[in-house]
Amino acid sequence: MEGYFRIGTNYYKLVYQPQLDGNIFPVIVPWTRQAIIDDHKKDALESVKRYEGFTVIPSHSNYQYSVKNFYNLYAPLTHDLTIEYSPGSIPLTLSFLNHIFGDQLELGLDFITLLWQKPTQMLPILCLTSSERNTGKTTFLNWLKSIFQDNMTTNTNDDFRSRFNSDWALGKLIIAIDEVLLERREDSERLKNLSTAKNVKPEAKGKDKVEVRFFGHFILCSNNEDSFVLIDDKEIRYWVLKISPLQSVDSDFEDKLLKELPQFIAFLNQRKISCPKRTRMWFTPEQIHTSALDKLIKGTKVNLEKELIVTLDELLKEYDLQEIKFTTEDLQNLLRDSLYKTPRNKIIEIIKGKWGLKNINSSYFRYHHSIHPGTNEWQVSHENIKGRCYTFSREFIDSMLKC
Numbered sequence: 001m002e003g004y005f006r007i008g009t010n011y012y013k014l015v016y017q018p019q020l021d022g023n024i025f026p027v028i029v030p031w032t033r034q035a036i037i038d039d040h041k042k043d044a045l046e047s048v049k050r051y052e053g054f055t056v057i058p059s060h061s062n063y064q065y066s067v068k069n070f071y072n073l074y075a076p077l078t079h080d081l082t083i084e085y086s087p088g089s090i091p092l093t094l095s096f097l098n099h100i101f102g103d104q105l106e107l108g109l110d111f112i113t114l115l116w117q118k119p120t121q122m123l124p125i126l127c128l129t130s131s132e133r134n135t136g137k138t139t140f141l142n143w144l145k146s147i148f149q150d151n152m153t154t155n156t157n158d159d160f161r162s163r164f165n166s167d168w169a170l171g172k173l174i175i176a177i178d179e180v181l182l183e184r185r186e187d188s189e190r191l192k193n194l195s196t197a198k199n200v201k202p203e204a205k206g207k208d209k210v211e212v213r214f215f216g217h218f219i220l221c222s223n224n225e226d227s228f229v230l231i232d233d234k235e236i237r238y239w240v241l242k243i244s245p246l247q248s249v250d251s252d253f254e255d256k257l258l259k260e261l262p263q264f265i266a267f268l269n270q271r272k273i274s275c276p277k278r279t280r281m282w283f284t285p286e287q288i289h290t291s292a293l294d295k296l297i298k299g300t301k302v303n304l305e306k307e308l309i310v311t312l313d314e315l316l317k318e319y320d321l322q323e324i325k326f327t328t329e330d331l332q333n334l335l336r337d338s339l340y341k342t343p344r345n346k347i348i349e350i351i352k353g354k355w356g357l358k359n360i361n362s363s364y365f366r367y368h369h370s371i372h373p374g375t376n377e378w379q380v381s382h383e384n385i386k387g388r389c390y391t392f393s394r395e396f397i398d399s400m401l402k403c
Helices: 033-040 044-046 091-117 137-151 157-161 185-195 253-259 261-270 292-320 328-335 344-354 394-402
Strands: 004-007 010-020 024-030 049-051 053-055 070-072 125-129 152-155 172-175 217-222 238-242 323-329 360-371 376-393
Touching: 010 091, 010 376, 024 137, 033 044, 044 125, 049 152, 091 137, 091 238, 091 253, 091 261, 125 292, 137 152, 137 172, 137 217, 137 253, 137 261, 157 172, 157 185, 185 217, 292 323, 292 328, 292 344, 292 394, 323 328, 328 344, 328 376, 376 394
Parallel strands: 004 049, 053 070, 125 217, 125 238, 152 172, 172 217
Antiparallel strands: 004 010, 010 024, 323 376, 360 376
16 A cells, blocks of 8 residues: 555654655654544555664665665655756856855765765765854855755754664764854764764654664754864864855845756766775865865964963962962863863973973972861862973963953
């Protein structure tokens, strides 16, 4: 019977959900055995198609609803793939992509072509940044959504951080985060790991985690050019683009892009990728390197300095001191549980190179809290330690806080 399925031991119905843009997307929703009997009589159950379970096999030009009797959760697209591409038919689209990718337009076209033709290929994390308005970042996300439809999702920062991730980790080709601000080190580590992960364990409320193949690609958009995510100076996974404002404002711009979409889909179907595969993420770090990436790396270093200043300020206040001394190793341990991984050379670079402080070999007090044996209350205690330590005065830290 058309429209109904039994997948494993559960029943489902294929419904066609209308969208705000006028499109209709097929969606499979849970159904009940009794509802089918009520609507179509008991004999109808015999003609319900049966599948062994779910799978996720992405394809855009050769989509299959089922693979080896497993129902494919990758969403079918509604595009007409019989249309042939006519050269010169997508001038507005190419102009817009030139605005987004600039002198890296060919790489940008390769990036989108790879998403279409080779959806399981690992790709760099594409980041669109600009502190200015009307740049087209959100328009780009909306345009990609029109191409890949229900196989793309746009999340918030909280969505990404949530442990309940089945809505985007299971079967989505593109995971976009608009107005992204992932300033925690654990955020950036998770993002990096997912960008090269082959498998994940999506988690939904009330359901067991099951490991599945992961082929998601992340696209980040931010108005914060220098600190929307923390990365180090050896990072190779990010492709960061600074987007300029559009030269003119056209309220019908997105509608005009959509009119060219059928021809652009035909273009993607026949386009040959210009850049050969050179790394596991296809492109080399040199190919996708930009000045916007350098700015983001510099911003991360600045954040580490701020974290160090705030930590020292808190300790001076906590122990009611006018100065406090630490070795480089002490500072690494202090920051170990903060948002930042702190290599020794980075700490020295800030303290010696930027702050101009020198370490000397001497005895110093290492402070901590302990319980007074007589009163059973917390007290400030210290132990005498020897090592090459830096001295941080109250006056110096106050001056750094004002910078």
